[in-house]
Amino acid sequence: MTIAAESVRVGPRTNVWAFLRRHLLTAYALLAFVYLLLPIAVVVVFSFNDPAGRFNYTWQGFTLKNWTNWNGVPGLTEAMSLSLQIAAISAAAATVLGTLIALALVRYGFRGRGATNLLVFLPMSTPEIVLGASLLALFLTLNVATGYLTIVIAHIMFNVSYVVVTVKARLVGFDRHLEEAALDLGASEWTTFRKVTLPLIAPGILAAALLAFALSVDDFVITYFNSGAEVTFPLFVWGAARVGAPPQVNVIGTAIFVVALGLMLANVLVQTRRTKGSE
Amino acid sequence: MSFLLRHRWVTPYLLLAPGLVWLSLFFLAPLGFLGYQSLQSGTFDFGFDFTWQFSNYWDALKTYDQHLIRSLVYAGIATVLALLISYPLAYWIAFRGGRWKNLLLLAIIAPFFVTYLIRTLAWQNILSDQGFVVHTLRDAHVLGDDGRLLATSTAVVAGITYNFLPFMALPLYVSLEQIDHRLIEAAQDLYASKAKAFLRVTLPLSLPGVFAGTLLTFIPAAGDFINAQLLGTPKQHMIGNVIQSKFLELIDYPAAAALSFVLMAAILAGVLAYTRALGTERLTG
Numbered sequence: 257m258t259i260a261a262e263s264v265r266v267g268p269r270t271n272v273w274a275f276l277r278r279h280l281l282t283a284y285a286l287l288a289f290v291y292l293l294l295p296i297a298v299v300v301v302f303s304f305n306d307p308a309g310r311f312n313y314t315w316q317g318f319t320l321k322n323w324t325n326w327n328g329v330p331g332l333t334e335a336m337s338l339s340l341q342i343a344a345i346s347a348a349a350a351t352v353l354g355t356l357i358a359l360a361l362v363r364y365g366f367r368g369r370g371a372t373n374l375l376v377f378l379p380m381s382t383p384e385i386v387l388g389a390s391l392l393a394l395f396l397t398l399n400v401a402t403g404y405l406t407i408v409i410a411h412i413m414f415n416v417s418y419v420v421v422t423v424k425a426r427l428v429g430f431d432r433h434l435e436e437a438a439l440d441l442g443a444s445e446w447t448t449f450r451k452v453t454l455p456l457i458a459p460g461i462l463a464a465a466l467l468a469f470a471l472s473v474d475d476f477v478i479t480y481f482n483s484g485a486e487v488t489f490p491l492f493v494w495g496a497a498r499v500g501a502p503p504q505v506n507v508i509g510t511a512i513f514v515v516a517l518g519l520m521l522a523n524v525l526v527q528t529r530r531t532k533g534s535e
Numbered sequence: 536m537s538f539l540l541r542h543r544w545v546t547p548y549l550l551l552a553p554g555l556v557w558l559s560l561f562f563l564a565p566l567g568f569l570g571y572q573s574l575q576s577g578t579f580d581f582g583f584d585f586t587w588q589f590s591n592y593w594d595a596l597k598t599y600d601q602h603l604i605r606s607l608v609y610a611g612i613a614t615v616l617a618l619l620i621s622y623p624l625a626y627w628i629a630f631r632g633g634r635w636k637n638l639l640l641l642a643i644i645a646p647f648f649v650t651y652l653i654r655t656l657a658w659q660n661i662l663s664d665q666g667f668v669v670h671t672l673r674d675a676h677v678l679g680d681d682g683r684l685l686a687t688s689t690a691v692v693a694g695i696t697y698n699f700l701p702f703m704a705l706p707l708y709v710s711l712e713q714i715d716h717r718l719i720e721a722a723q724d725l726y727a728s729k730a731k732a733f734l735r736v737t738l739p740l741s742l743p744g745v746f747a748g749t750l751l752t753f754i755p756a757a758g759d760f761i762n763a764q765l766l767g768t769p770k771q772h773m774i775g776n777v778i779q780s781k782f783l784e785l786i787d788y789p790a791a792a793a794l795s796f797v798l799m800a801a802i803l804a805g806v807l808a809y810t811r812a813l814g815t816e817r818l819t820g
Contacts, residue, residue, distance in 0.1 A: 273729070284627070285623060292642065299649055299654065352553075357550065363547070366544070372551060382754075389778060389782055390565035394564060397572065410561070417558075474647075493653060513649045520644075
């Protein structure tokens with residue numbers, strides 16, 4: 257707001273309105289944050305609860321034993337390790353497939369661009385239950401037994417689109433002159449890609465890989481349809497929820513939250529420092 | 536390499552091939568198989584045969600119309616609630632966030648870092664009969680002495696709203712953040728009140744974010760079954776619950792497949808009607 261505009265409109269009515277609006281909005285935003293963060297606080301707090309019965313609903317007393325005995329529930333460790341394996345494999349594969357698509361979409365004009373964009377966009381705008389059900393229809397019709405392999409196939413499928421979108425965002429803001437300079441100085445196209453392009457888009461690729469990893473660890477619906485007898489961490493939680501989830505579920509939930517938040521915080525700090533440096 | 540240099544036009548197709556083959560095999564083809572399954576007849580014991588059984592669709596619609604309507608209504612209410620909660624929040628971050636913007640954004644997506652099922656179980660905990668929310672509401676006589684929150688429509692809608700809220704807040708924030716503040720100043724310099732400047736400048740400029748956010752919230756919400764399962768009872772079950780149980784528990788594949796397409800058609804119809812009403816050409820144009 258310019259000083260001129262401010263001085264034109266100094267009536268008492270406007271001031272009251274402005275004051276109210278400013279603080280109402282802030283109060284509203286703070287309430288919204290409480291709403292957003294309250295369930296997270298519950299997850300963390302109840303990981304330290306010492307529940308009397310099967311249900312971890314009411315606060316009974318502080319204990320560290322859920323944390324020291326985090327793997328004390330049969331099946332939990334196996335489920336977690338399966339989830340991490342599948343996340344690593346599917347994130348790696350989806351990152352390669354998605355990055356190649358993103359490069360083609362941003363760098364080249366070719367026939368079928370529109371169709372490609374549509375094919376990438378559609379899985380993200382289809383309800384998960386339809387993705388899961390249709391994959392199961394495929395496996396059932398072709399007599400493929402569901403299990404480890406089908407979970408990996410499904411996770412790569414839904415991750416590819418997210419990788420494309422993330423890497424594309426990085427490529428669009430890319431200064432092409434850097435590549436032209438390398439080419440002018442006699443570097444081959446391949447060398448230019450390896451020494452200039454790849455390092456510059458590496459943060460985008462890394463972000464995409466982390467996103468894919470997180471989406472894979474978190475996925476329940478699509479996995480539920482295509483898991484066969486395998487039990488990933490979300491499937492374990494689902495099964496446990498029917499009979500009362502043990503506090504160890506909160507322990508793992510809290511641990512995942514802290515790791516993910518830590519990575520994101522580091523990312524934000526690096527970005528903030530970088531923008532400060534360029535100012 | 537020399538082949539590539541002579542035929543440069545192939546390069547993009549080579550880059551696309553692996554990913555697009557994957558998506559075709561495991562996204563497009565499965566939809567075809569789902570369609571094939573939806574036209575079969577038979578039972579699990581005697582096997583299913585493909586018989587162009589179009590009546591599966593009619594039966595599905597007739598039997599589960601209530602579930603379908605409930606899904607669209609719950610998703611619709613949750614989308615509106617998410618918009619009402621996130622618009623002021625996104626506005627506050629975009630215009631008042633200053634150098635804390637990135638950190639505040641992180642707080643918005645923080646729920647995503649807690650496993651979907653675990654954060655829904657946390658709501659089960661918060662809304663449970665022993666929880667403080669129910670006690671407070673009972674003391675304030677908002678709820679009767681035996682009034683409940685868990686196992687009601689309110690709980691299911693609240694859960695859906697919470698779980699998909701970041702999908703609404705992020706696009707809203709992006710569109711609000713991009714607004715050139717000079718436009719708002721210009722409106723005020725021309726004697727528009729703050730409210731008017733908001734209604735005539737800020738709000739219209741943020742409509743693309745509203746559009747993207749509502750779609751990103753409504754589509755997954757309409758297909759959800761986890762909130763109805765964990766926070767509701769069979770009386771609150773949505774179309775997703777039916778599809779899930781028919782596919783995985785009752786082994787009635789044709790009906791489940793037909794219902795999946797009914798759900799997609801319903802969502803598509805809703806999205807088209809919404810797009811019409813809002814006029815996307817004006818938005819993206």
